[in-house]
Amino acid sequence: MTSVRDLVAREERLLAASRQLRGIHADAVQRARAAVIALQQDGGIDIDEAEARLGPLCAELLDDYASRAAALVAEQDIRAWRELASTLPSDSPFDPVRTNDLLRAHGTPGAARLLAAVESVRGGAAPSDDLDRSLAAAAGRCVCGYAKTRVVPKRLCQPCATAVATAWEAEEQRLLQGASGLRAETVRILDEARSAIAKARAIGTDDAYSTEEALLFKTRRALARANRRHRDEVSRLDLTRWRELAALTARASMPTMAGEARRARRRLGMAQLSRLALRGRPGAAR
Template sequence: MSASDAVEEFERDVLEANVPLAALHEAAGVSGDARMRVLATHVAFPSWPGVTSASALRHAAQEAEITAALDEYASSARPLLRPADQERWELLVAEMQRRSGEGFLADELGRSAVGASLLRAKLGGGPHRVQQRAGIDCACGYAVDGLLPQRLCPECCDVLLRRWVAEERRLLRAMPAYAEDVAQVIDDVAQQQTKVFESHGEYLDSEAFGRRKAGGRRLARLGRRHRAELAGADLRRWTSFIEPLSRASTTSLRSTVQKVHKRGLGAAALTELGVRADAESIKAFVKDSERRTKSSRRV
């Protein structure tokens, strides 16, 4: 029997013996299926410039929605569970992750409760996969054990940033007016940043960073304007990405997170613009080098 089969068999046994939990599990499946259908029609909203492909965005959006469904299920399921059953389940999940090579970051199932593996499968979810490899090609250890290193490796940063943006979009999807305002700010900053790198100068990276910081101030004002909508939002998962990403190995990503995370929703998108800025900076450098080379040849 595979480790994943062992998890699901244990879940079936517990659900069969625990009628209230089984009823909750069934209801969670129905409501989860409904929310996935709604997501399918709104997966591209809100939209703003970034660095993630459309297919990766869809996958991240589905992952964020399923994770939210599993979190909600867990909060109601835990009071119905015997502590021993939950502890046994967590051990089985950890063993499944260890044997599969998935690790802590690739598979967030262990955050939930007994029944989550079956529920996730019903909603069309599964562990994170990277280019058909098992797990995440982590060089810092965080993906394996969840212990934060001094600097997070690029692979972990990539996964966490994509999830942070997806969670941000999930939250904003429930607040359309707020989402449109945030998207406008991100679009404006992206255009300003691009114009910076189309100009000539010695401090383009600093200028682009300044545009992102200014965008953060606009986001803070939006947060105050939409405080009534925000009052009902659960930002715990969104907030959970801030500390690890504040230890990113990439300077532009790390500095942007540290400056804008207190500005509220939209901070993840601004941080992604920091990654976009790196690509634009390299492109501008190459273009400038080619221009200088051509100029020197004419002389």
């Protein structure tokens, strides 16, 4: 049975081959995110009405993208993509977006990634808003300049690194809202890690640090396996902002936080693990 991941893989090849198509797609992603955020922040409607409007809005966004992208995609590629989309399974009746139905009815190469961008901002404000507020609050304590100028330094000072890591974790939580299977596994894995690490720290033996490192290694591997098991869910998500925040967190002046961020790759759960690993370490931010 076809999955959205199959469509995304086909789209990635087509987008990689056309700079112009990538530009149109990037613009469509920006428009889609802005439109969905505006819908969610409309004070004149309640949550139920916003959810009811989401599907038609996504259909409009897909049609607009398709009209601009059509001339840049070969007819045989469009036909092959649509044949693949036609074999997608039925959507859950509880899904307000009806992703697979939308792809079948309104899709063209790039549509699966476009809907992933919509999914990444559903249920919350623009991710950058959270970071901007946190950095503004940290500006008075900032010594690296990032909170004041947004010029990325070689190393983020502790207040800025903490603000960035908090935004990274919040973005991860938003993404996991759209991946129920992975979210459930991630919660279990991190709860087990949190309990085991707390126990190791409480004992306070000479080899506690080595024990904790072993636990972190085990948790990273568990998260990697969970992400592989739920790769179809992950393929629906737009990880662009998550990766950007991971790259920023990797510049943290706190080695533990930076180290976990550098290991993040595409493994959702790593933002939360980086914060978990930091707590209780000598010199850790609190």
